[in-house]
Amino acid sequence: MGKIDIQKEIIFKTARSSGKGGQNVNKVETMVEGYFHVADSKILSETQRETVLQKLNNRITAEGYLLVKSQAARTQLSNKQLVIKKINELINQSLIKPRKRIASTPSKASKEKRIEQKKLKSQVKDRRKKVNIHTD
Numbered sequence: 001m002g003k004i005d006i007q008k009e010i011i012f013k014t015a016r017s018s019g020k021g022g023q024n025v026n027k028v029e030t031m032v033e034g035y036f037h038v039a040d041s042k043i044l045s046e047t048q049r050e051t052v053l054q055k056l057n058n059r060i061t062a063e064g065y066l067l068v069k070s071q072a073a074r075t076q077l078s079n080k081q082l083v084i085k086k087i088n089e090l091i092n093q094s095l096i097k098p099r100k101r102i103a104s105t106p107s108k109a110s111k112e113k114r115i116e117q118k119k120l121k122s123q124v125k126d127r128r129k130k131v132n133i134h135t136d
Helices: 023-027 046-055 076-094 108-127
Strands: 010-015 031-037 065-070
Touching (some): 010 076, 031 076, 065 076
Antiparallel strands (some): 010 031
């Protein structure tokens, strides 16, 4: 399955960013918030929407929006690109299906080794018992 690009469905909001930038921080809205409404997505299929909602439920707001913020860069454009990249990565990672684990059976040698270890442990514990000298 190819990677999904949901850039067209992301809603952007800007705000003043904290951090480095000097007077630029006080004047320019460089922080970018990206909102993606999972349930209303036209790019994702029904099963993909359910999978994303299930796997990213801790990142999705009560209104159903996947929210990602970025204020790492000093420009609004680069923060916007970071938001797009983060949302696309989150969506694509949530759609990867994990491989099923195939249970292996223990080999004959490992079974024999385990039984031998049990016997040795049993002998050690037997030696710890008190010796009864007065036997009838």
